[in-house]
Amino acid sequence: xxxxxxxxxxxxDTYARIDYNSFELYLGYNHTYAYQKNxxxxxxxxxxxxDKFSTTxxxxxxxxxxxGIGASYSGNQYLFNNQKVKNYLFCGGYDREEIGQEQxxxxxxxxx
Numbered sequence: 021x022x023x024x025x026x027x028x029x030x031x032x033d034t035y036a037r038i039d040y041n042s043f044e045l046y047l048g049y050n051h052t053y054a055y056q057k058n059x060x061x062x063x064x065x066x067x068x069x070x071d072k073f074s075t076t077x078x079x080x081x082x083x084x085x086x087x088g089i090g091a092s093y094s095g096n097q098y099l100f101n102n103q104k105v106k107n108y109l110f111c112g113g114y115d116r117e118e119i120g121q122e123q124x125x126x127x128x129x130x131x132x
Contacts, residue, residue, distance in 0.1 A: 027065065029054035035074075044088075046076040063102045070096035087115035 031052035038045045050072045054065035064070075071094070078088030095107035 025056040025058035025063075027054060028057055029065065042080050042082070044076070044078045044080070046074070048072075048074040050074075064098040066098055066100045068097065069094035084118040085116070087113075089113045 029052060031050065031054075033048070033050045035046065035048035051070060052068060053070055054068050056063045056065060073093045074090070075092075076088055076090040078086060080086040089112070091109065091111045093107065093109050097105050097107075099105060
């Protein structure tokens with residue numbers, strides 16, 4: 021045994037992906053409840069968001085070019101001392117062009 025507690029976790033992951041012409045839409049939700057349990061106390065698992073919503077919208081031009089935006093919202097996350105941290109939103113965008121075997125592109129990400 022490496023620690024004086026054991027970890028218990030359970031959850032669900034669900035998503036939908038829709039393709040229409042050259043567009044792709046992804047919507048997802050993940051719920052994970054994880055905690056550390058020992059005989060004296062039960063603590064939330066640190067740095068593990070219990071709820072996460074994600075979405076991506078992408079456009080792909082036939083052949084070699086793709087661009088998209090995405091966002092993820094994480095909630096109900098705790099630190100080692102069982103202190104809850106603020107929920108947060110993470111947004112990003114990208115574009116990519118394939119030239120032969122190479123895929124030069126760029127990413128832009130923002131954390132709110």
